[in-house]
Amino acid sequence: MNDEAGIAKYEEILRAAGFRITRQRQLILNILNDSAGHPDATEIFERANRIDRRISLATVYRTMKVLEESGTIQRHAFEGGPARFEQNDGEHHDHLIDLDTGEVIEFASERIEALQEEIAAKLGYRIEHHRLELYGRKVRKGG
Incomplete structure (x- = not known):
């Protein structure tokens, strides 16, 4: 807001x-x-x-x-x-959580959304709500 x-x-x-x-x-x-x-x-x-x-x-x-x-x-x-x-601004997004710092990074991906819909449809479902959380560590260059 x-x-x-x-x-x-x-x-x-x-x-x-x-x-x-x-x-x-x-x-x-x-x-x-x-x-x-x-x-x-x-x-x-x-x-x-x-x-x-x-x-x-x-x-x-x-x-x-x-x-x-x-x-x-x-x-x-x-x-x-x-x-x-x-x-809650009404716009859907997902989260990537940095395991080292605890930083929460918001992102949106049309490809991920489409893939989720495709998978649900193949299994005979319609997605009503979902939440995607990815947990990772930043990749250090040269390391």
Whole structure:
């Protein structure tokens, strides 16, 4: 989302769920809105805590849970790491996770999508939803 309309949407969802938009929740929403990657709850908490020491990790978790249940953010449980969150912009993409750094790289491939559809059709299925996660290590040149 990365804009004021995105924050307003988050606020609307929280209010509908019975939450007040406190300074701490506003801070969480700003951090989430400004995040380009896939932060986990602890990263969101640590960034918020540097600005407002009164924020609690529980507030971060409760806020993220409501946003996840509404479908505005997606929760990912990448292998071997904490749950990470990303804004749900409606555009499908897959993930490559660097096993050495933990970096999450988003990518999209029409060839992969077509192959998945082909395989499902051959087996007599129609894909309703899927998630592809690749785990790898960067290949070093000359090594």
